Amino acid sequence: MCIFCKIVDKEIPCTKVYEDEKILAFKDINPSAPVHVLVIPKEHITSVNYINEGNAEVVGHIFTTIAKLAKELGVDESGYRVVTNIGMQGGQSVAHLHFHLLGGRNLGWPPG
């Protein structure tokens, strides 16, 4: 079972920010910004490469939740970034679809 599936199953603890039956949001263990939350589907989807007509609904739900969380976390006005890394060159280190919500500092662009 992958590490984020273990977090969903509570085998590994996390600092939870939001949870419902479909998704979980928790603080990144190694934050890159003052606000760094990971939002994941509870269902194991490996990456964007594995989103399809059958499982895509949760992605919309993740984004409506990200909009609410950005407001709750106080970064909606200042601005923030949502990132999902895919595969080796995309910098994905955990093979379970996740969206980084990053904010609370000037993030710069483009990424390194």
Ligand code: 5GP
């Ligand atoms: P990726 O590099 O795959 O886009 O992002 C994976 C993220 O998961 C990294 O930012 C890393 O710090 C975070 N991470 C890895 N293991 C754990 C963990 O056990 N708990 C939490 N909360 N975050 C983790």
Ligand code: ZN
């Ligand atoms: Zn998983």
